[in-house]
Amino acid sequence: MIARNDTKKRQEMNHDAYPDNYIRGILNSVKSIAMVGASPVNVRPSYFAFKYLAQRGYDMIPVNPGHVGKELLGKPFVASLSDIGRPVDMIDIFRNSSHIMPVVEEALTLDPLPMVIWMQLGGRDDAAALKAESVGIKVVMNRCPKIEYGRLSSEISWMGVNSRTLSSKRQPAPTQGMRLSLNRMSVGGGDTAASDRAAKNKTEQS
Amino acid sequence: MSDRLPGFSTLAVHAGAQPDPTTGARATPIYQTTSFVFNDADHAASLFGLQAFGNIYTRIGNPTNAVLEERVAALEGGTAALAVASGHAAQVVVLQQLLQPGDEFIAARKLYGGSINQFTHAFKSFGWNVVWADPDDIASFERAVTPRTKAIFIESIANPAGSITDIEAISTVARKAGVPLIVDNTLASPYLIRPIDHGADIVVHSLTKFLGGHGNSLGGIIVDAGTFDWSTGGKYPMLSEPRPEYHGIRLQETFGNFAFAIACRVLGLRDLGPALSPFNAFMILTGIETLPLRMQKHCDNAKAVAEFLAGHPAVASVNYAGLASDKYNRLARKYAPKGAGAVFTFSLKGGYDAGVSLVSKLQLFSHLANVGDTRSLVIHPASTTHSQLDDAAKVKSGAGPDVVRLSVGIEDKEDLIADLEQALGA
Numbered sequence: 001m002i003a004r005n006d007t008k009k010r011q012e013m014n015h016d017a018y019p020d021n022y023i024r025g026i027l028n029s030v031k032s033i034a035m036v037g038a039s040p041v042n043v044r045p046s047y048f049a050f051k052y053l054a055q056r057g058y059d060m061i062p063v064n065p066g067h068v069g070k071e072l073l074g075k076p077f078v079a080s081l082s083d084i085g086r087p088v089d090m091i092d093i094f095r096n097s098s099h100i101m102p103v104v105e106e107a108l109t110l111d112p113l114p115m116v117i118w119m120q121l122g123g124r125d126d127a128a129a130l131k132a133e134s135v136g137i138k139v140v141m142n143r144c145p146k147i148e149y150g151r152l153s154s155e156i157s158w159m160g161v162n163s164r165t166l167s168s169k170r171q172p173a174p175t176q177g178m179r180l181s182l183n184r185m186s187v188g189g190g191d192t193a194a195s196d197r198a199a200k201n202k203t204e205q206s
Numbered sequence: 207m208s209d210r211l212p213g214f215s216t217l218a219v220h221a222g223a224q225p226d227p228t229t230g231a232r233a234t235p236i237y238q239t240t241s242f243v244f245n246d247a248d249h250a251a252s253l254f255g256l257q258a259f260g261n262i263y264t265r266i267g268n269p270t271n272a273v274l275e276e277r278v279a280a281l282e283g284g285t286a287a288l289a290v291a292s293g294h295a296a297q298v299v300v301l302q303q304l305l306q307p308g309d310e311f312i313a314a315r316k317l318y319g320g321s322i323n324q325f326t327h328a329f330k331s332f333g334w335n336v337v338w339a340d341p342d343d344i345a346s347f348e349r350a351v352t353p354r355t356k357a358i359f360i361e362s363i364a365n366p367a368g369s370i371t372d373i374e375a376i377s378t379v380a381r382k383a384g385v386p387l388i389v390d391n392t393l394a395s396p397y398l399i400r401p402i403d404h405g406a407d408i409v410v411h412s413l414t415k416f417l418g419g420h421g422n423s424l425g426g427i428i429v430d431a432g433t434f435d436w437s438t439g440g441k442y443p444m445l446s447e448p449r450p451e452y453h454g455i456r457l458q459e460t461f462g463n464f465a466f467a468i469a470c471r472v473l474g475l476r477d478l479g480p481a482l483s484p485f486n487a488f489m490i491l492t493g494i495e496t497l498p499l500r501m502q503k504h505c506d507n508a509k510a511v512a513e514f515l516a517g518h519p520a521v522a523s524v525n526y527a528g529l530a531s532d533k534y535n536r537l538a539r540k541y542a543p544k545g546a547g548a549v550f551t552f553s554l555k556g557g558y559d560a561g562v563s564l565v566s567k568l569q570l571f572s573h574l575a576n577v578g579d580t581r582s583l584v585i586h587p588a589s590t591t592h593s594q595l596d597d598a599a600k601v602k603s604g605a606g607p608d609v610v611r612l613s614v615g616i617e618d619k620e621d622l623i624a625d626l627e628q629a630l631g632a
Contacts, residue, residue, distance in 0.1 A: 043453045045460045048257045055258075121462040144462060150259055157222060158259045159267065160275030160471070161286040161464050166212065166220045173227040175245070187212060187221070187280065194402045195285050195432030195463040202435060 015129060015141050016200040017193075020164070020186035023148050026116050026138060027182055030089035031059055033145070034081060034114075036103050037094030038062035040072050045120070046094040047072075049146040056149060057179045061088060081106050090116040092145060093123060100125040104132055113137060120144055124203060142199060153180035162192065214281065214397065215498045222276030223491070236488045237269045256452060256460070256472065266476050270484040274491050278417065278427050279467075281396040281494075282409050285432030286467035288475060289425060289487060293392060293412025294324055295480035296426035297359075300388060300408055302478065303444045303469045304356045307333030311357040312350045314341040314371060316364040316603055319592035321390070325359075344375045351383045356441070358385060362401050363393035363542070365577070366587045366611045367525040367604035368550035370537035377405025384441070386434045392416070393549050393577065397501040398542045407434040408466065415578025416548075419493040419500050423486040428470050432463030444469050451477075500580070500616055505545025507582075507622060508614040514623045515552050520560065520630045525604070526550040548615075549577045551587070553608040554630075561586050561610045567629035570621060571612070582615035582622055 013022075033053060039046045054060045054073055062072040065079040078084055081091065081103070091107050091114050093100055100119055107114055108131065117132045119125065119141040129139040150156030154163040155174055165184035174180055212220075223234050242261040244250035252258035261267055271289045279287040290296050305311060313325055315338045325336040339346040341360060358380045360371050373389060380387035386407035391399060395416040401409050411417055413425030436445035436458045445465055448454035451473065458465040475481060505528070512526035527534035528546035538546040554560035564584075565573050571584040575591055585591060587605035600606055614622065 042255065042257070043448075043455045048460065051252070051257060122459070147462065154224065155259045157276045158261060158269065158272050159286065159464075160272050160279065160288055160467060162221075162276055162279035162284060164280070166216075167224050168220070170225040170230050171227050185212075187217070192283050192285055192402075192432055194283055198431075198433035198435070199463070 013129075013133060013139065015124070015126065015139070016203070017196040018140065018143070020152065022138075023140065023143070024152055024182050026090070026118075026140065027145065027149055027152065030116055032061065032086075032088045033058050033090045033092050034061040034063050034084055034088045035092045035094060036063045036081070038064050038072055038077070039094075040067055040070060045144070049092070049094075049120075049144060052146040053149070081110060087112050088114055090114055090118055092118045092120065094120050095123065097123050097125050101128045104128040107137075108132065108135060116140070118143070118145060121147075149180070149182070152182035152184065154184060155180060164192070217277070217280045218397075218497050219495050221280035222273040234270055234273045234488060234491055236484050237264075238484050239268075240264050256455060256468075264484065265479060265481045266471060268481075268484050268487070270491075271482055271487040274413075274425075274482075274487045274494075275427065277491065277494055278396075278411070278413075279429055281400075281497075282391070282429045283396075283400050283402045283431075284409065284429035284467075286464035287427050287429045288467050288470045289413070289427045289482045290475060291426065291480040291482050292424050293390070293410065293414065293426040294320065295478075296410040296412075296428045297321065297324060297390075298328075299470050299474035299478060299480070300410060300428055301329065301334055301357065302474050303466065304386070304442060305332075305334045306443075308335070308354065309333075309356045310335045310337050310352060310354045311359055312337045312339050312347055312355060313358075314339060314360040314364065314376075316341050316367070316369055316371075317359075317361055317390070318365040318392075319587065319595065319603070319605065322592075322599075322603065323594050341369070341371045341376070344372065344379065347376055347379045348382075351379070351385075355383055355385055357388055358383070359388045359390070361390040361393065362399045363527075363547045363549070364604075365393060365549065366551050366591065366609070368393065368527055368534075368547050369525070369604065370527045370534040370541055370546065372537055373399075373401055373404040373406060373541065380407070381405070384438065393547050394542060395497060395501055397498050398505070398544055398547060402429070402431040402433070404541065407431050413490045414576070416501060416504070417494055417497060417578075418490040419497065419578060419580060420489070421576055421579035421581065423489040423493075425482050425486050425490050426480075428467065430464050430467035430470075432466075434466065436465060444473055449473065502545065503616040504548035504578075504614060507616065507619045508548040508550065508612075509545065510619040511612065511614050511622055511626065512550060512552075514626065518627075518630055520555055522553045522555045522608070524550070524552040526552075549611065549613045551604060551609045551611045553606070554610065557608045558588075561608060564610060564629050568625055569628075570617065570625040577611075577613035579613065580616050582617060583613040585611050587611050 389401035409429040527538035592605035
């Protein structure tokens with residue numbers, strides 16, 4: 001479980017390779033997710049992820065100042081995090097790395113604080129992560145929650161993706177709108193060693 | 207639920223497979239169906255738009271094939287895989303994602319004869335230009351790089367002579383050139399060599415060979431290492447640019463470190479059509495469960511047979527990297543410490559005629575054009591697999607007129623040696 005105000009000394013997080021249990025713990029415990037940069041255009045990755053997470057039972061809130069007054073799959077857009085007006089468990093940031101810091105700074109003004117700040121595939125800002133972690137917020141960078149949910153449930157195996165999990169248990173057939181078990185046996189962590197190494201090299205070069 | 211890495215044999219049995227949710231069937235069922243019913247119009251649209259995980263049509267994906275894909279991805283240490291109808295289909299689909307007409311790729315000169323043919327003739331008709339390099343001369347790869355180079359292609363253990371390629375050295379050339387390294391790992395299988403651990407960005411296989419292992423089913427597979435950044439410089443538009451086929455999706459942006467496997471599926475397999483039969487996927491999956499056991503036996507038998515041949519008076523030379531005296535033994539010890547594979551060549555003092563005589567007298571070794579079967583196989587490459595090449599190219603690729611190729615099976619090694627002895631001696 002994730003405590004909203006974790007006072008225990010936090011181990012320094014390795015953002016190059018996440019243990020599956022870290023991601024699993026986040027996806028199993030958050031209920032509401034505010035998606036900053038959510039797009040109503042149905043070929044954008046944020047639209048894919050928003051729709052998938054809503055179908056898997058998360059309470060999704062689209063945040064995008066350009067679309068206030070409109071709805072995304074029945075959920076009204078809000079202009080900013082402070083306009084949400086209720087506690088949210090996780091902020092999912094669909095912005096380029098250079099636009100992450102202001103979003104994190106705004107998230108840190110929320111009361112109560114979110115439990116998790118998640119930066120999408122390609123998004124990484126180590127300084128912003130450190131800031132959030134210093135007040136007990138869990139941070140995930142350069143990952144997609146849809147892909148991670150699909151991977152840990154092995155639903156993504158349907159596309160030939162290496163879920164990095166094993167199970168000898170019979171699961172119910174997945175249907176739309178159903179939450180899936182994410183508690184399969186992990187095969188050595190969140191990503192493959194080679195792809196983690198490549199992402200780390202890219203971060204170091206940039 | 208600790209993050210513990212299971213061993214290779216556990217992955218060979220379990221990865222990708224789970225009890226069937228509907229029936230509880232423990233073996234992976236053969237989903238012998240062309241198509242899959244949608245829940246509703248929105249579900250159909252989500253699947254067609256790549257927004258949801260699920261099945262549409264077996265030319266694009268099939269649940270039996272998906273188990274095979276995840277299993278090979280897990281064994282190779284890749285992020286995702288795509289199964290196709292043959293090893294040749296895998297090569298077409300991979301290069302279609304990387305090359306535009308007029309582009310080039312560099313390939314090692316020592317390759318399966320069918321690949322040399324495919325690259326030289328069929329791909330030329332697509333405007334994909336192969337530039338040959340010598341895997342024993344790393345600098346020849348560097349010299350071959352031009353601004354139009356889009357990929358480098360090598361075999362980990364090269365056909366026909368079983369020579370070992372220095373994957374790490376060539377991956378350094380590929381990184382410097384900013385192009386992906388494609389490794390055909392058919393003759394090694396991931397049990398002996400995992401090219402991704404040595405810098406490969408894409409791995410391809412003919413599943414027909416050691417992975418399937420029983421000489422009964424054709425298949426091919428493409429494994430995405432998840433290591434290459436496709437976004438730089440617009441060099442790989444199939445991955446980095448909005449795709450009109452999918453209303454403007456950018457595959458790398460959407461699928462991250464398995465975007466290449468998705469591109470192969472939704473742009474390659476979907477449009478070119480070389481789908482793998484689910485029945486073949488089932489047969490190959492069953493084969494993979496015993497890959498570690500078979501592969502070790504193949505290697506142990508091959509070494510015993512190679513040692514026997516090396517000491518036989520009728521044999522001029524043996525090319526087997528598992529022999530301490532072989533010029534590739536240093537690379538074999540580095541890349542394939544469990545064994546140097548089971549495909550190798552030797553030449554007879556009696557030349558072409560002695561080769562023909564040997565093949566005709568063998569009783570256990572089957573004379574046919576395949577490798578990686580449970581049964582031991584023999585062929586004369588110059589007159590068969592490499593017959594399309596001219597004489598100079600035959601010698602360069604290790605298939606000179608006096609050369610005989612063996613694929614050593616998993617029979618008792620004493621029986622294989624006795625068969626060779628009677629055929630050589632009489």
